Amino acid sequence: MSKLITSLGLALGIVTASNTQAADVTLNLGYGTAEGSSYSILANKFEELAEKYSNGSIDIKVRCCTQLSTEDEAFKSMQLGIVDMYIITSNNISPHFPLMDAFVLPYIFQSENHTRKVLQGPIGEEFANRLQQDTGVYLLTYGHVGHRDFYNTERPINNFSDLAGIKVRVPKNEVMIKTYEAFGSAPLPLAWSDTPTALQTGTVQGADNGTDVIKSQKFYEIAPQLAVLEHFSYFSPLFASSRAIGKLNDEQRQAVFKAAKEAGEYANDIIGKDIDETRQFLANNGMKITYPDKAPFIAAALKIQEEIAAEKDDDFRDLLNKINRAAQ
DSSP states (O other): OHHHHHHHHHHHHHHHGGGTTOOOEEEEEEOSSOTTSHHHHHHHHHHHHHHHHTTTSEEEEEEOTTSSOOHHHHHHHHHTTSOSEEEOOGGGTTTTOGGGHHHHSTTOOOSHHHHHHHHTSHHHHHHHHHHHHHHSEEEEEOOOEEEEEEEESSOOOOSGGGGTTOEEEEOSOHHHHHHHHHTTOEEEEOOGGGHHHHHHHTSOSEEEEOHHHHHHTTGGGTOOEEEEEEEEEEEOOEEEEHHHHHTOOHHHHHHHHHHHHHHHHHHHHHHHHTHHHHHHHHHHTTOEEEOOOSHHHHHHHHHHHHHHHHHSOHHHHHHHHHHHHTTO
16 A cells, blocks of 8 residues: 555656645544444544644644535545545445456455455555546545445354345446346345435344444444345545645655554454454354355356456456466
């Protein structure tokens, strides 16, 4: 990520070189989940470091729980300059930047090392720079990379066929919808904010998230069955609008880039170490955890990868090939 920060710094230096005498700046940073989630770990560490490295000339105001915007609306709001900064789960970027779907594909990453090699290396740097060029929004850090597990109100998931017919809340993401169709369930695209009510009313019977989000949002109180599928990898980058970055002078920009890089590394390390502990917490609070054989899920996922790649353009297929080669 250091190269990514350097590249952004060089690009921004051209745009804001005249802003070398900028005054103290307040930036609002939002996210959609509750305090205590993985989002808050990243946001709070970034707030601490950005204020430290800027010698107090930057004041980061962290706003949880969709106070600034919903995840579905936040990216567009940053493009318009309405929102300064926001942490958004990767699959919710796809409607605004379709290349993101390459990272959303089921079982696209083969190991933690593969994930780090892609996102923290030249592929991740090139991707972030392309996103900024095409959308005007800056990806400052990829943050924690984790996996989504499946929870539901109906029954334990012990094998592939147990998902048959279950109505599943999914984000408004084409790849995730097609994946659950391939798994035999009935996906229903719903906004993140509607998920708890949909589960409680029976509009849907299942959903998926990282275990830290299942804990922080207290989904264990609603849906007592948890299956460790790890079918989607996810990361929740910290983004900034061009308008927000344009308020900063050279020293403040470097403080923001440095803070974002270190906060992302911190969040990834902290959250990654807590997965087993979090699953134990969920079990202690009433969740019945199963570990289905992943082989049939992976087989279905590979077909989805091929289908999506065939529908996408050459840029998408090129990125997908780079991701796959990085695993070798």
